[in-house]
Amino acid sequence: NTGNSEKQANNGVNGLKTKVFDVLDTATINATFGAREDAIINALLIGDSDNIKNVASVFQKNTETEFFIITDINGKVNASAGIAVDKTDIKNNESVAAALSGKTVSTIESDIMQQLCAVSAAPIKNTKGEIMGAVVAGYTLINESIVDGLKSLYGTDFTVFEGNIRVNTTITKDGQRQIGTTLSNEVAEIVINQGKAYTGEAEILGSQYICSYLSLNNSDGDVIGVLFAGQPLTEAQALMFDALKTALIISIFAVIVILIETTVYLTKVMANPLKKVVKAAEDISEGDLNVSVKIKSNTEIGLLAKSFTDMAEKLRSLIRRVNESAVQITTASEEIASSSTALSQGAVEQAASVEQLSSSVDEIYTMTKSNSDMANNASKLSEKAKNKCVEGNTSMRELLTAMNDISLSSNRISKIIKVIDDIAFQTNILSLNAAVEAAQAGQYGKGFAVVADNVKQLASRSADAASEIAEMIEESNKISKNGSDMASVTAEKLSEVLDIINEMDSLIIKISGSSEEQTKGIAQINIGIGEISNVMQTNSAMSEESTASGIELSRQAKVLKEQVEAFKF
Known part of the structure; x- marks a missing residue:
């Protein structure tokens, strides 16, 4: 139903958010270790540019970081490995500036690589603790493997927006990923301008989806993008029908099994004990109160047999008392007749x-x-x-x-x-x-x-x-x-x-x-x-x-x- 589809979309978008911040955590770890790497520190101390580029390339390959940058104390790029950076001076980047001031910073941004990335910057220090430069490690969020892997896991489509522009998505049209298309104005108002989550139906490229949107924020809390998870309404309805059909088949099979087991159980547990109870009832109806139904069971039949035995015992006791009372009444009635005459x-x-x-x-x-x-x-x-x-x-x-x-x-x-x-x-x-x-x-x-x-x-x-x-x-x-x-x-x-x-x-x-x-x-x-x-x-x-x-x-x-x-x- 729609509720389950919305739940699936919510689970998917939260999974995408977790994946993005897992990537950011990996970038933070790589930046922190890179800033402490002896080969990188020694290369900066010597000032050999070829050596600096070589150690940067080796570290990037060993850690499988998408891009790895080393700067000097002034923010000038000394080496860049992996995805090439077009800039030679990145001192004005907020993350790099923070690293050159002695802080390790991790954020989502699009400044350094000119595309949406998970970036971490850390200061490089010599043995005296003096800052020599900075390292920048990161991953782009336009990597298709991020959304494709999640789609196979959650069964929903995924999209990453930079601002209101799709930069990574599993949604296709005519076999082409719909990169560069924009977010609807209604959803953009809620998620980007108001910073709120949105779950429900929305039209995406002419099709109705059941979807969930979350804002993507940098380290300062500013909204710089949007995360999406959802599935077409027709597909959600088909999944709902399949789920109902499967549940119905399972329910029918379970009912049949229960009926068979119940029949066998009732035949075994109830029929024979009931015969004993009926025999005891016949004896009592003929005036024989010396009956006892012995059934060792905690079921209703066992309780009935015990109640029958207790009833027979109470009847015996009652008849004895009635007999004694009859004798006493005979004597008392004779005395009453005599007293009444007087x-x-x-x-x-x-x-x-x-x-x-x-x-x-x-x-x-x-x-x-x-x-x-x-x-x-x-x-x-x-x-x-x-x-x-x-x-x-x-x-x-x-x-x-x-x-x-x-x-x-x-x-x-x-x-x-x-x-x-x-x-x-x-x-x-x-x-x-x-x-x-x-x-x-x-x-x-x-x-x-x-x-x-x-x-x-x-x-x-x-x-x-x-x-x-x-x-x-x-x-x-x-x-x-x-x-x-x-x-x-x-x-x-x-x-x-x-x-x-x-x-x-x-x-x-x-x-x-x-x-x-x-x-x-x-x-x-x-x-x-x-x-x-x-x-x-x-x-x-x-x-x-x-x-x-x-x-x-x-x-x-x-x-x-x-x-x-x-x-x-």
């Missing part, structure tokens, strides 16, 4: 006693109800006396209030009389003064003297009248006070009588309530006695039925015992 006779006697008790309770109920009625009448009379007492107490308090008001009025009149007496006294003094003035006036004052004398007499009579009234009011106050005191005492006595009547009324109410409760209680007792009487009659009937049931139970227990004895156990 219980029936006792119930009849108890019913007669209950009838007598019911008659006595009826008499008590009548007396209690009469007491309750009399208590209710007493409560009503007490309530009337209480009301009259309350009315008398209220009238007495009103009388007491009126007498207090009279006393207050008398006090006010006394004050007024005192004022009149004071006025009479002042008038008398004024009349005396007027008489003196009239005497001094002589003839002219006679008429005024007569008036003054009349005023004096009037003032004297007013004073006498005021004195008499004051005495009468004082006597009236004394009488009023005595009456008020007597009214207060009478009111207190009436209040005490009212309290006593209230207590009597409360007691009478309680007595009346208790009598009513007793009446209700006795009525309930009477009902209960009636129910007891009914129960006793029912018990008597049930006792008779129990006697009959006990006799029947005894008969059935004997029948059960006879049936149990039919089993062999």
